[in-house]
Amino acid sequence: MSEIFGIPIQAFMGQLMLGLVNGSFYAMLSLGLAVIFGMLNIINFAHGALYMVGAFMAWLGLTYLDLGYWQALVLAPLCVGVFGVLIERTMLQWLYKLDHLYGLLLTFGLALVLEGLFINIFGVSGQPYSIPDEFSGAFNLGFMFLPKYRAWVIVSSLVVCFATWYVIEKTRLGAYLRAATENPKLTQAFGINVPLMVMLTYGFGAALAGFAGVLAAPAIQVSPLMGSNLIIVVFAVVVIGGMGSILGSILTGIGLGVIEGLTKVFYAEASSTVVFIIMAIVLMIRPAGLFGKEK
Amino acid sequence: MSRSAIGYIALVAFGLIAPFFIYPVLVMKVLCFALFACAFNLLLGYTGLLSFGHAVFLGTAGYVTGHALKVWEVPTLVGLLAGTGAAAVMGWVIGSLAIRRQGIYFAMVTLALAQMVFFYFLQAPFTGGEDGLQGVPRGTLFGFDLADDMNLYYLVLAIFAASFWLIQRTIHSPFGQILKAIRENEPRAISLGYDVAKYKLLAFVLSAGLAGLAGATKTLVFKFATLSDAHWHTSGEVVLMTLLGGMGTVFGPLVGATVIVTLQNELADKVGSLVTVIMGAIFVICVLAFRRGIVGESLALYRRMIGQKP
Amino acid sequence: MKQKILVGLTAMALATLGTQGAFAQAAKAKTGKLSGDMVKVAVMNDMAGVYADIGGPGSVEAAKMAVADFGGKMFGKPIEVVFADHQNKPDVGASKAREWFDVQGVDMIVDVPTSSVAIAIAKVANEKKRVYMNTGAATKALTNEECTPYTVHYAYDTYALANGTGKAIVQTGGKTWFFLTADYAFGHALEADTAAVVKASGGEVKGAVRHPLSASDFSSFLLQAQASKAQIIGLANAGGDTINSVKAANEFGLTKTQTLAGLLMFISDVHSLGLKTAQGMMLTDAWYWDTNEETRKFGRRFFDKMKRMPSFDQAAVYSATLTYLKAVQEAGTDDADAVMKVLKKTKINDVFTKGGYVRADGRMVHDMYLMQVKKPEDSKYPWDYYQLKKVIPAEEAFQPLALSTCPMLKKK
DSSP states (O other): OOEETTEEHHHHHHHHHHHHHHHHHHHHHHHHHHHHHHHHOOOOTTHHHHHHHHHHHHHHHHHHSOOOHHHHHHHHHHHHHHHHHHHHHHTGGGGTTSOTHHHHHHHHHHHHHHHHHHHHHHOSSOBOOOOOGGGOSEEEOSSOEEEHHHHHHHHHHHHHHHHHHHHHHHSHHHHHHHHHHHOHHHHHHTTOOHHHHHHHHHHHHHHHHHHHHHHHTTTSOBOTTHHHHHHHHHHHHHHHHOTTOHHHHHHHHHHHHHHHHHHHHHOGGGTTTHHHHHHHHHHHHOTTOTTOOOO | OHHHHHHHHHHHHHHHHHHHHSOHHHHHHHHHHHHHHHHHHHHHHHHOOOOSOTHHHHHHHHHHHHHHHHTSOOOHHHHHHHHHHHHHHHHHHHHHHHTTSOHHHHHHHHHHHHHHHHHHHHHOGGGTGGGOEEOOOOOEETTEETTSHHHHHHHHHHHHHHHHHHHHHHHHSHHHHHHHHHHHOHHHHHHTTOOHHHHHHHHHHHHHHHHHHHHHHHHHHHSEEOGGGTSHHHHHHHHHHHHHHOTTSSSHHHHHHHHHHHHHHHHTTTTGGGHHHHHHHHHHHHHHHOTTHHHHHHHHHHHHHHHHOO | OOOOOOSSOGGGGGOOOOOSSSOOGGGSOOOOBOGGGSEEEEEEEOSSSTTTTTSHHHHHHHHHHHHHHHTSEETTEEEEEEEEEOTTOHHHHHHHHHHIIIIIOOOEEEEOOSHHHHHHHHHHHHHHTOEEEEOSOOOGGGGTTTOOTTEEEOSOOHHHHHHHHHHHHHHTTOOEEEEEEESSHHHHHHHHHHHHHHHHTTOEEEEEEEEOTTOSOOHHHHHHHHHTTOSEEEEEOOHHHHHHHHHHHHHTTGGGTSEEEESSOOHHHHHHHOHHHHTTOEEEESOOTTSSHHHHHHHHHHHHHHSSOOOHHHHHHHHHHHHHHHHHHHHTBOOHHHHHHHHTTOOEESSSOEEEEEOTTSBEEOOEEEEEEOOGGGOOSTTOOEEEEEEEOHHHHSOOGGGOOOHHHHHO
C-alpha cells in the first residue's frame, strides 16, 4: 500500500474528500459574508444565527407541516431571506451613515437574541433531522465510502457558489450591484434603486446562510448553538481570503476546509487552531488577505 | 472643573461606605468588571479600535495570578503584577498582529486570535481545563488578612481608583490626544508624521494590561480562575457594558458594568433562561436608539437643558 | 448565629428512615431548631445553556415534589425552594451562593452542573458551613482533591461512568476498544479511566483520536475509528459533540460493524438523537425512569408537570432534597454539622436508590446501570429507550475509598 507522509493513501484521499465537504460550508458562509460586506459594509455577526435558523426551518417544516427535504431546500432559504430583508428594513438601514462597527454590534446582539429564543423554545440538545431517503447509502470511491449525502453537499454548494459568482461578475444585475458598491451616489443618479439593491443583497446573503443551514441539517444535529461555533472560524476564513473578491472567498473557504481536514489526520490536536494560525501568518505576510486589495 | 471634583469626591465616598449596605463581594465584582470596561473603553472609546477578544486578557491574567499564588505561593502583590504583566505581553503579541488591519477586520482578527488562546487554555494542564483553577489563596497585604472580605474590598477599591486615575491621565495626556486624533482621522494623523502603528500598539498593550489587572483582581475576589473569563461571550459582555454606559465617556464603563453585573445577578433567579435574550435585546436597543449610552445621553440631555436656559 | 442541637435528639434513635409518601411524621421529632425559622433549599443550575435539558427547570420541579412528598412543613415551619441560573459562569454561581448563605439564609444547595461552578460552590459551602448536595456535575474532583466535609456528590461522576461502561462492556464481550476523545482535561480523564478498566478486565485498547471541543464535523475522526477495526468505539466526549459523533457514525455506516459506547450520555441526548440513530449504543446511567413500578410512578408524575421524563439528575435532585429533609428532621436542626453526621450514617431508600449511602469522602454510593439503546421497533411507548444490560453493584461502580485523594481522609 502506498503512503503519503506515513499515511496510507486511502486515508489521505478520504480526508481530502471530507475536507472538501467542510470547505463547501465555509465557502458558502464566507461568500454570504463577502456579498453583504461588499454592499452594506457590514460584517454580519448574525450570519451563524441565520444559518441555524435555516436548519431549524427545515426541521420545523418537516415536523409540523410535513414538508420534505426538497421543499425545505427551497422554502427555508426563502424564509430566512425574507427575515433578512425585515432585519435590513427595520434595523440595519438606520446604521449606514454611522461607523461600520455599529453594524457589527447590532448583528452581534441579534445573534444573541436569536440563539437565546431558540434555546428557550427548543432546548439545547437539538433536534434530529434524518438524511433524505434519496441520499441514504454511500458511493464506493475505491479509497473510501463517501456517503451520498456528503457528495450532494459538495455538488450543490459548489453550484450555488459559482452561480452567485456568475451573477455578480457576468450579468447586468451584477454590474449594477458592483457599480452600487463602488459608488452608490453615482449609481443612484443613473436611476438605479440602490436602497432596494442593498435590501435584496442582505436578503440574499441571509438566504445563502439559510441554504447552508438546510444542507447541514441532516449531517449534524439541528441545535441552537450550531452557528456560533462555526462563525468565528468563518470570520478567520474571511480575514485570510480578504473580502475584495467573490471568487477569492469561495476558493479560500474550500482550501481551508481541505487544510483543516488534512490536519485532522496528521495532528488532530491542532485541527481547531490551524485556521487561526494560518490567519496569523497571512496577516504577517500579506495583511490585506490573499485576495484582498489594500484600501 | 469644581463640579467634576464634587462628583469624584461623592463617588469615592460612596465607594468607601458601599460595602456596609451592599453585599461586598458583589461590589467587588462590579469594580472588577468596571475596570475591565474602562480599560476596554480606552481602546474603543478613545482610540476607535473595537477588540472582540478582550476577554483573553482578563482570562490570561486570572490564570497567571491564580497559578502564581496557588502553586508558586508568591506574595499577593507579586501575583497581581505577574498577571497584569502576562496580559500586557499577550496584548503586545495579539496587538502587533491585529493592528495590521483596520476597522471590522481588526475586530475579527482579535476575535479569532482570542479563540485560539481560549483553545490553548482549554487544553493546557495548568488551567485545570473545565474544572478551572480553584482554591486560589488571597494571602495578606501589609499585614492585613485578605481572606476577610472587607480588607479585600478596600484593596480592590484602591486598585480600581488608581487604575481609573491612570486612565484619566492617559486620556488627557498628549499621548491621549494623539489617540483621539487617530480615532477621528487616521490618514491625517499619519500625514502629520505620527507613527500611528506604534501609538495604536501602545494603547492596545496598556488596555490589555489594565484588563489583565481586572482579571487578576477578580481571581483574588472569587479565589478561582475559569474558562468562562476567557470565553468570547465575556468579550461580548465588555463591549455591551461600554456601549450601554457610553463609549468615550469617563464614567460610562463604570455605569455600564454596574448595570450589567447587577442585572445578571438579579435576573439569575427570576427569568432564568431568558438572560441571553435580554442581553442581546439591550445590545440591539443601544445600537438603534441609544448610541451614546446612559452617561452620554444624560450628558447630552443636561447640555440641552442648560443650553436652552440662557 | 447558629445554635447547637438541644432538643429532638431522643427521637433519633428510633428512626430508620421511612419510605416516601407514607412518611410517618408523627413518630419523629416534632420540634427542632431551624435557622431563620424555615428550611430553605436552593436549586442552582443551568437554565438555558448546554446542561439545561438535563437539569434546568425540571430540577426545580423535582425539588418541589420532594418538599411536597415530605409534607411541606418541618417542625411546623415552612420549607421553601428557591432557584438560580448560574449561566455556566463560576463567578455568577459563587456570588449567588454567597448571597444565598449570607443574606437569604439558604440551608442547602442542590444540583449545580458544570464542573467549574460545582467546585467553586463547594468552596463557598465549605467556608459558610452549609450542606451542598451536587447531583449535576461529573467531575470526580468533588470527592477527591476538592472534597469538603459539607459536600455530598450524589448521582454520578466520571470514574463511575468510565468504570461502569468499560468493565461491563468487556464482560459482555466487547474486547477491543478505540476512543474518540474530546481534547481537554475532561475527555482525557474519561479516556484514561476507561482505558485502565478495559485493560484490567482483559480488553485491548487499539488507539484513540483527539478532537477539539465543539468540532464542526466528526466524519474524519470516525474514519480513523473505523480503520482501527475495534469492536467498541468509546465516545469520551459530551453534549453536542457526542450527539454529532453518533450522527456521523451512522452516516458512515460504522454502526453496522462496530458498537458505540457513550461514556457521558444522558437520556435527553438519546431523546434528541432519536432511536433510529442512537439504537444499539451502550451507556451507563445512574437511574432510569422505566426500571420498576416505583420509578415509573415517579416518572409519570414528573411527566405530567414537565412534559418529559426525568433525567437521572432530576431524579437525584428529588432524592437528595428528600434525603436532606429527612436528615434535618432526624437531627432536629438544620445545623450543617449535625445534618452531615446524620447523612453519613443513614442508608438512603427511595425512588432513586435502595440502600445507597454517603461515604466519608462525600461520595454517595449506589447501583449504576449499563444500558443499551433499544431499536425503534422494540420501543413500545414514548421514552421507552433503554434495555437494561447489567446492574453494576454499588461497591464496583464507584472509585474505591482507598483510592480517593480526599485530604480529609488522611487526617484520621
